[in-house]
Amino acid sequence: xxxxxxxxxxxxxxxxxxxxxxxxxxxxxxxxxxxxxxxxxxxxxxxxxxxxxxxxxxxxxxxxxxxxxxxxxxxxxxxxxxxxxxxxxxxxxxxxxxxxxxxxxxxxxxxxxxxxxxxxxxxxxxxxxxxxxxxxxxxxxxxxxxxxxxxxxxxxxxxxxxxxxxxxxxxxxxxxxxxxxxxxxxxxxxxxxxxxxxxxxxxxxxxxxxxxxxxxxxxxxxxxxxxxxxxxxxxxxxxxxxxxxxxxxxxxxxxxxxxxxxxxxxxxxxxxxxxxxxxxxxxxxxxxxxxxxxxxxxxxxxxxxxxxxxxxxxxxxxxxxxxxxxxxxxxxxxxxxxxxxxxxxxxxxxxxxxxxxxxxxxxxxxxxxxxxxxxxxxxxxxxxxxxxxxxxxxxxxxxxxxxxxxxxxxxxxxxxxxxxxxx
Amino acid sequence: xxxxxxxxxxxxxxxxxxxxxxxxxxxxxxxxxxxxxxxxxxxxxxxxxxxxxxxxxxxxxxxxxxxxxxxxxxxxxxxxxxxxxxxxxxxxxxxxxxxxxxxxxxxxxxxxxxxxxxxxxxxxxxxxxxxxxxxxxxxxxxxxxxxxxxxxxxxxxxxxxxxxx
Numbered sequence: 106x107x108x109x110x111x112x113x114x115x116x117x118x119x120x121x122x123x124x125x126x127x128x129x130x131x132x133x134x135x136x137x138x139x140x141x142x143x144x145x146x147x148x149x150x151x152x153x154x155x156x157x158x159x160x161x162x163x164x165x166x167x168x169x170x171x172x173x174x175x176x177x178x179x180x181x182x183x184x185x186x187x188x189x190x191x192x193x194x195x196x197x198x199x200x201x202x203x204x205x206x207x208x209x210x211x212x213x214x215x216x217x218x219x220x221x222x223x224x225x226x227x228x229x230x231x232x233x234x235x236x237x238x239x240x241x242x243x244x245x246x247x248x249x250x251x252x253x254x255x256x257x258x259x260x261x262x263x264x265x266x267x268x269x270x271x272x273x274x275x276x277x278x279x280x281x282x283x284x285x286x287x288x289x290x291x292x293x294x295x296x297x298x299x300x301x302x303x304x305x306x307x308x309x310x311x312x313x314x315x316x317x318x319x320x321x322x323x324x325x326x327x328x329x330x331x332x333x334x335x336x337x338x339x340x341x342x343x344x345x346x347x348x349x350x351x352x353x354x355x356x357x358x359x360x361x362x363x364x365x366x367x368x369x370x371x372x373x374x375x376x377x378x379x380x381x382x383x384x385x386x387x388x389x390x391x392x393x394x395x396x397x398x399x400x401x402x403x404x405x406x407x408x409x410x411x412x413x414x415x416x417x418x419x420x421x422x423x424x425x426x427x428x429x430x431x432x433x434x435x436x437x438x439x440x441x442x443x444x445x446x447x448x449x450x451x452x453x454x455x456x457x458x459x460x461x462x463x464x465x466x467x468x469x470x471x472x473x474x475x476x477x478x479x480x481x482x483x484x485x486x487x488x489x490x491x492x493x494x495x496x497x498x499x500x501x502x503x504x505x506x507x508x509x510x511x512x513x514x515x516x517x518x519x520x521x522x523x524x525x526x527x528x
Numbered sequence: 529x530x531x532x533x534x535x536x537x538x539x540x541x542x543x544x545x546x547x548x549x550x551x552x553x554x555x556x557x558x559x560x561x562x563x564x565x566x567x568x569x570x571x572x573x574x575x576x577x578x579x580x581x582x583x584x585x586x587x588x589x590x591x592x593x594x595x596x597x598x599x600x601x602x603x604x605x606x607x608x609x610x611x612x613x614x615x616x617x618x619x620x621x622x623x624x625x626x627x628x629x630x631x632x633x634x635x636x637x638x639x640x641x642x643x644x645x646x647x648x649x650x651x652x653x654x655x656x657x658x659x660x661x662x663x664x665x666x667x668x669x670x671x672x673x674x675x676x677x678x679x680x681x682x683x684x685x686x687x688x689x690x691x692x693x
Contacts, residue, residue, distance in 0.1 A: 159556045163567040428556045429549065490546065 118398055121228025129230045137214060137234055141372065146176035148368040152423055159427045179361075186357035191263055194354065198261035203355070203362035206254025209247045210369035216240035216301055217376045220386045220408035222399045232386075232404060233301075240301035241293065244377060245286060248332060251370060252278040255334070255351045258363070262354035270350030273340045273434065277331055280441035281338075285328035287449035291321040291456045292381050295478075297470075305385035309395040311475035315382040318456065318478075319486045322382040324449045329374040331441070334367065336426040340434055375418035379411065386411040448489070455485075579683045582638045582653040585631050586681055587674035595675050596650035599626045603642035603651055611635035612642065629671040633659065640684050652681035 121129065150165065150172060157164030165172035190199065220232040237243050252275055259271020292314050293299060296307040308314055315322045331338040342350030352363045379385060386407035388394045394403050394410075432440070459481065468474050568575060577583075587595050599616035611634075617627035642651045656679040661667055 155560065157567075158560045158565075161559055161562065161564070161566045163565050163569075424553065424556065424560075428552045 118224055118229055121225075121230065125227045129227075130234065133230075133232075133234050137219075138211070141211065141214060141369070144372060145365050145368045146180070148371065148419065149179065149364065150175050151419070152368075152426075155420070155423045156427050159424075183358050183361040188359065189354075189356045191354045193263040195261040195263070198257050199354075200359070202254050202258035202261055203359045203366070204254070205257060206251065206366040207362055207369055209250040209254075210366055210373045213244050213247050213373045214376065216243050217380055218301060218305060218385055219411055220404045221394060223401060223404040224399045229399060232408065236300075236302065238300050241289070241299040241304065241381075244301075245289070248373070248377075249278070249282055251332070251366075254363075254366065258355070259351040262351070264354050266347045266349070266353045267351050270342055270347050270353070273347075274334065274351060277334075277338065277340060277437065277441075280438060281328040281331035281445070284324050284441060284445035284449050285332065287446070287453055288321040288324035288328060289381060290453050291318045291449075294453070294456050294460055295470075301380055301385070304381060305387055306395060307470075308384040309387045309392060310471060312472075312479060313382065313384045313387070313389070316479050317475060317482055318382070318452075319482050320448065320452050320489055321456075322378075324445050324452075325382065326378055327440075327445060329378060330422070330425065331437075333370040333374050333422075335371065335422055337429040337432050338437060339431060340437060371419060371422050372415070375415050375422065378418055379414040383414050452485075577655045577657070579655065580685070581655045581657070582640045582682050582684075583656040584633065584654045584659050584677065584679065585636075585642075585669065585674055586652045586654045586677045586679065587629070587671065588650055588652060588681070589675050593675075595626065595629070595671060596648045597626045597629060597671075598648055598650075599624045599629075600647060602645045602647065606641045606645045608639060608641065609635045609637045611637075626671060629674065631669045631674065633667045633669060634664070640682065643682065644684055653684075654679045654681050656680075 120126075153175070154164040154172070165175040168174040168178045190196065215234040216237050218231070218233040218236075223230045223232055255274040256271040259267040259269070259274070262268070292304060295311065295314065295317065296304040298304070311317065334340075334342065340350075342352065347353070352360055355363060386394075388407060388410045394407050459478070463474060463477060468477065587597060589595055599614060601614060601616065604610075604612040604614045611632040613628060613630040613632075614626055615628040616624055618624050638653060640653050643653050651674075654677065656677075659667075
């Protein structure tokens, strides 16, 4: 079935036959998996380099040029290390947990489009591993599974620190998952569909969602940080409180897998942010890249645009990590439940009402729709910044004591202390 | 003396976290792009060692190449760590010289008393610290090794300073 499928030349702009589709999907899986794993390895190096530069250091530079072989050295080290199992650990779950932490992050990539469709002599190949019609729901469902790895690791280790780390992680995930979902609903309201391809096309015509739905984007990015357990939300592994949190009992490659999972989650979260709010593979200010006929040049350029946006967000994740300190646990919870949740709820209602009103007023879903939403968005962002920052946005970042109070305090006569015998 | 209170002009409770976060990000970004890095690439670059640095010992020699030591026995006496082993000998003309002179660099605390007490200015500490070895017994330096070393010797005090001598 497959060989004749490749023998016959069809229109490059039309979907391929089943045989070609199967082969192309297999190739895409292998390529995406390889590129993904290599970028995870490179991210560990990038993290160390960026942390070093921010702290005026140089970072790893001994293994290979610019330290490029450092990930390989780390990998070899982790494989050679001894695997240890705590006496009272639940063996099966203990071994299963690292894999469970890593796999969901990778599966999410199946539905993220990497570029515009690529025309080949055997038909049009979509640059996405699986173009699910319910792509967005799929990402939500799978990303919620990521917490299982961490919770199981915490529980199976049979250690108090690990258990606390796992508990914190689940509480954090449950709290922020809601805001994340609600933030994304605003996107779905504009796109009118849960297919990721439609969401990207909507952003190409109306403008990127970050300009139309800044508040949803803000909520989604914060929730993404919480979901990936990155600083300032790294409560599950808070070194200063829980030794290492859920992976305190892990060693060698099983530990390394948690590390890989963290970076894999980071890539996935960045890809979701890019896809939902920053136009996916859309090249800004132009429409030629979003319309047929497709060409290899378009595919290459849109892929470049996607990678650039992705790289920026990966950098952003690291930049935030090496800038902000960790939240206290109650601060984390109050941010999630008292600020982000009500905010995203109100926002969803607002956006639903707005798009309904605009539809009734006869404004089609096009550039004009985007411009109106953009205007309203600016007002809303200003309002939110004013309220969230308690009106201090334009005044100095810190308010000093009243000058007169300082003078009064400083001129106060100090109490006379009876001189002690020795002095 | 009466106790005074220093009133510090601290920020009060109403602060802007948004601005603080943004200024923090700007600060880290400035450091990120700043080409000046403080790391010293150790084996290739090294900080200068102070002239008063007390490191690996050296035994100075006379013009003939023999050790200056006259085996008077002051350094093993003054040594607080008891790390100097000295067996004195005497040649045909009655000059004393060390038969065995060993310093255990593991026991040594690098106080510099031996250098200070030596009447012949023979034993010195050196401006040198890279003395790694593959076995523990290599850290007992014998006379041949002490005399063959070439690094600069330590100045225990600064002669130019008014209180220095």
